[in-house]
């Protein structure tokens with residue numbers, strides 16, 4: 414008898430009712446990963462994946478750091494570690510927040526295997542199936558995928574060039590509550606938002622914090638890009654404004670390296686113990702070796718100097734993309750102007766089908782992620798995300814030029 418492979422995609426629907434939990438059907442492939450194969454073809458220009466450019470990393474130095482960690486502290490770093498993280502990694506996380514002007518006690522840091530895991534734990538602790546999480550429209554595809562997979566309903570809050578619109582947040586809360594639904598959290602990416610590239614304006618921050626506090630809604634502040642401003646400035650953190658109502662998520666993925674898989678959460682006091690227990694139930698502890706590398710690199714090397722070089726690289730690439738858009742975009746196409754991070758968000762003329770644009774773009778050997786991927790409600794049909802973090806400036810200009818030719822063809826412009 415042939416063994417049934419439950420991972421075979423076509424078998425999953427028929428097996429679902431009998432073998433798998435109801436939530437198993439909720440986990441979907443990431444649309445960004447869908448483009449992985451085509452974006453790997455040598456003649457394709459990828460404006461799809463938001464990976465950091467690791468070419469700036471001092472690899473020899475990091476190699477020595479890793480070798481020394483094993484050679485000198487092998488019995489410690491190859492052993493299980495504490496459930497909240499190693500003292501060194503917790504200190505490194507607090508120092509990273511301090512680099513943005515946020516004061517955090519290392520004792521309050523929960524280290525996780527990337528901030529994606531921190532988000533997973535937070536949703537597990539906050540939400541029951543059918544609960545609502547508010548999120549910017551558009552929002553991070555990995556968060557939407559997680560929320561939907563956990564049977565949490567995502568309701569989007571409109572944004573503009575200054576991020577979340579406070580009046581729209583208030584309206585959305587009132588509307589969702591009038592429908593009798595329970596809102597558990599606002600999930601927000603205030604700095605250099607993925608995918609829109611916008612940053613929540615400083616004057617809106619206290620207002621967003623106040624609205625959520627008054628409404629009894631926890632804020633999940635996801636801040637993987639905060640240190641990646643093009644001009645070296647930082648915005649005030651929501652967590653610092655209301656530490657009792659904000660769960661802060663941080664990550665070394667975009668400022669050191671994602672392959673290390675080290676992120677963290679700083680939660681209000683009553684959540685810290687449950688967070689650690691949930692983390693222990695999931696991974697026992699995050700990789701102690703990775704934490705040792707982060708500790709040594711962040712606490713004893715000029716990592717902010719390296720990051721400064723990365724920031725200039727990204728700033729140059731953003732300028733190249735924005736310049737190419739200004740030079741080649743057909744009338745009626747608009748885009749956000751990021752002040753940091755990896756992304757710009759493009760809106761095509763009303764009625765332009767972004768999936769037809771994607772087909773035409775792939776014909777011209779360029780890929781991007783369509784806007785619908787960043788919405789839980791099917792919006793974004795005429796929008797798209799451009800990532801500028803990984804390609805060289807001249808390649809980005811060529812990519813945008815080809816893409817705008819595809820837009821012109823599909824929109825009949």
Ligand code: PMP
Pocket residue numbers: 463526527528529530553555602607635637663664665666671675676
């Ligand atoms: N949040 C946002 C907004 C992201 O863009 C990402 C990574 N793309 C993550 C969280 C997850 O990061 P990590 O590698 O730390 O899990």
